[in-house]
Amino acid sequence: MERLTSLSDWDSVWTGFPRAPANPVSQAAPQTAPRTTPRTHGVGLRDRFRELRRDYADYLEWDVLFAEHLARGTGRKAIEIGSAPGTTTIRLHRTFGYDPYGVEYSAPGAALNRANFIAAGIDPAHVFHADALSEEFLAAHEGAYDLVVSRGFIEHFTDMHRVIDAHVRLVKPGGRLVVSIPKLVGLPGALFRVFNPGVIPLHNLAIMERRAFASLFDRDGLRELHCGNIGTFRVHVCGSDRTSGPRAALMGALMNAQLGLNAAFRLCLGSRGAESALCSPYLIYIGSRVR
Secondary structure (H helix, E strand, O other), X not given: OOEOOOHHHHHHHHOXXXXXXXXXXXXXXXXXXXXXXXXXXXXXXXXXXXXXXXXXXXXXXXXXXXXXXXXXXXXXXXXXXOOOOOHHHHHHHHHHOOEEEEEEOOHHHHHHHHHHHHHOOOOHHHEEEOOOOOHHHHHHHOOOEEEEEEEOOHHHEOOHHHHHHHHHHHEEEEEXXXXXXXXXXXXXXXXXXXXXXXXXXXXXXXXXXXXHHHHOOOOOOEEEEEEEEEOOXXXXXXXXXXXXXXXXXXXHHHHHHXXXXXXXXXXXXXXXXXXXXXXXXXXXXXXXXXX
C-alpha cells in the first residue's frame, strides 16, 4: 500500500507537541440555568459569548451529528485510528461515556497519547503503539469496539479499500464508524495553496468530494447514517503556525475574522449549517456495522 506520508513525518509532528491540560475547559454548550446575582449572570453571559465564538465545525460535529448518532452511557469501547494526541477519545469519554482506546503508528505520538491519558485519569495501556492496518493488529482487535473513529487519517493513503476495510473490521456488529477528512479542494484548498502548499502532496485529493468519499463506504455490512460536507466555512491551515512575515499576519487576521463568522453562523444558521462543495472544510461519514 502506498502511504503518502512517512513515519518520520509523523514523528516530527508529535515530537515536542504540547500535552493537553489535565482538566481542559469543556467545549460542550454551557449550562443555562437561571442566575440569581449580577455577578453569576455576567459569568453566564461571558460563557454564552465564548460559546457563540466556538469553532462552528466543532459544534456541528459534536453537538449535532455526534449527539444524534452516538450512544451515551458506560460499558462501550471507542478506539481512534491515528490517535495522537488522544484528545478526541478523551472527549468521547467525557461527553458520551465511552471507554477510550487509541492506536498510533508513531512512537512519539503514542507516548504523547499515553501522557494525555494519564493526565485525564485513563489507563495508558489503552494506547497501542502499532500499525492499525497490519494483519497482526486487526486480527487481535477484530470486532472489539463499539465505536471506531479516524479523523484526518485515510486521506494519507491511496489504497482506500484496504484502509476502510481495516476500520470496518474493528467495529462490533451494531457499532458505529466515524471517519472525517479535511478538504484541500475548493476554497479550503486555495487557503492551503497560499499558506502551506507543501502539505498538499501528502493528501489524496481524489477522495475529497462527497460522491467519491461516500463511495468508499458503499459496501456490504455498512449502513450509512450520515455522509456529507461539514463546517460551512473555516479558516484553518494545518502547519500555518510555522509561516512568518506578511503571510503570518494575514493568517492571524483571518483567524480573528473566523471568530465573528462562528458567531454569525450560530445565530443565523443554528444547527443546520450551509454546507457546500466549495466552502465546507471537512467531509464526514457516520455509519453502522450491520453484520
